[in-house]
Amino acid sequence: MRIFPSPAALPLPVYRDFVDMLYSMAVPIFGLGAVFVGICVLVGLELGNGFLLVLAGLGALTTFLRLATLRAYGRSGPVDDFDTLRRWERRYAIGNYASAILLALLNVVAISSHYPLLHLITVSLVFSFGAGIVSRTSVRPAICVTSLLLATVPTIIALALHALTSHATLLHSELFLIEAFIVAMITGLSLQTVGHLYRSAVEHHTARHDMAKLARTDALTGLSNRLLLRELFQQHAATALRTKHLVALHYLDLDGFKAINDRFGHPAGDALLEQVARRLERIVRSEDVVARLGGDEFVVLQVDLSDESEAELLARRIIREIGKPYLVDEIEMLISVSVGIATAPKLGIELERLLACADGALYRAKAGGKARALFCAEADAAKADIAA
Numbered sequence: 001m002r003i004f005p006s007p008a009a010l011p012l013p014v015y016r017d018f019v020d021m022l023y024s025m026a027v028p029i030f031g032l033g034a035v036f037v038g039i040c041v042l043v044g045l046e047l048g049n050g051f052l053l054v055l056a057g058l059g060a061l062t063t064f065l066r067l068a069t070l071r072a073y074g075r076s077g078p079v080d081d082f083d084t085l086r087r088w089e090r091r092y093a094i095g096n097y098a099s100a101i102l103l104a105l106l107n108v109v110a111i112s113s114h115y116p117l118l119h120l121i122t123v124s125l126v127f128s129f130g131a132g133i134v135s136r137t138s139v140r141p142a143i144c145v146t147s148l149l150l151a152t153v154p155t156i157i158a159l160a161l162h163a164l165t166s167h168a169t170l171l172h173s174e175l176f177l178i179e180a181f182i183v184a185m186i187t188g189l190s191l192q193t194v195g196h197l198y199r200s201a202v203e204h205h206t207a208r209h210d211m212a213k214l215a216r217t218d219a220l221t222g223l224s225n226r227l228l229l230r231e232l233f234q235q236h237a238a239t240a241l242r243t244k245h246l247v248a249l250h251y252l253d254l255d256g257f258k259a260i261n262d263r264f265g266h267p268a269g270d271a272l273l274e275q276v277a278r279r280l281e282r283i284v285r286s287e288d289v290v291a292r293l294g295g296d297e298f299v300v301l302q303v304d305l306s307d308e309s310e311a312e313l314l315a316r317r318i319i320r321e322i323g324k325p326y327l328v329d330e331i332e333m334l335i336s337v338s339v340g341i342a343t344a345p346k347l348g349i350e351l352e353r354l355l356a357c358a359d360g361a362l363y364r365a366k367a368g369g370k371a372r373a374l375f376c377a378e379a380d381a382a383k384a385d386i387a388a
Helices: 012-022 026-047 050-075 082-112 116-137 141-163 172-216 226-243 257-264 266-283 308-322 351-367 378-387
Strands: 246-255 289-294 297-305 326-328 331-333 336-344 373-375
Touching (some): 026 082, 026 116, 082 141, 172 226, 226 246, 226 297, 257 266, 257 331, 266 297, 266 308, 266 331, 297 308, 308 336, 308 373, 351 378
Parallel strands (some): 336 373
Antiparallel strands (some): 246 336, 289 297
């Protein structure tokens, strides 16, 4: 049984959120690094301890590299696959572990000398580090727990060993043992808190993304709905303007679906629509978009085209594949599909206008004998402008 859940067990959007949270902590990383370097330099110079000055240099380098990694992640753009997110998570983890180890080394050096005020500051720095990673890094529990233990276990051991040294201070050994116990106890409580915070974060983010998905997908087929289609169209239209390519909007209407719905009932009609949706998903490329607007109306958003002939080829393939027989409740059913096509930016980049243009071409295709594909003509565009 795994102690820490695999990232693959999370929905990709949730995992991306968690990695984004890791890379949103520039201020805490800089603050911790600055305080760490300042303490090492100040105490190192005061005590003539060269090792603390070396730690200061390593702390400055680690902080710089961690902040540079955060900046690189921010400039990389949205990540859409688990493997890339895992690589970014590992990069963050390495930086976090390095900071934890440096902090532990500072405490070992500080506690080995009898300098109570320095002990107070360095142990407080461990508490601050622990509180920060538990509150901010618990979404990746393996990183959080490992970092916490790297910082606290050496500190606990150093406090316990220092308690064994003889000193004239009253209750010297007893107080250092108590301090070691306090750090150990808080570490244990923090480990329990990590699990609770992680489970709560998973539930919250999963529910949020599920709600967002439901708002943007068709309940019956799982395809994009009009809202998500609009968002994706705006993205692809902007890209088309920048790259001088085309985007084609295929407006589909099933021929003969109403008769099947009336004859066999709505459950059979719904099952047929689901099969149509799956066929459309298999026909198009991964970067294209299939949406259902309602009833038996579908839209295929074909992106990154060099010429309108590519849109015509896809429309013909859609007509051919959708026209093949379906089997619903062991009953063979036949339908066809008519297609109206509008392209952007040739006809503008307003989705509603393009849908109206494609709908006009679709109407002509159905009137001309069905199972046909026609491009939006000037008359269709003119009607769309009037309707708008």
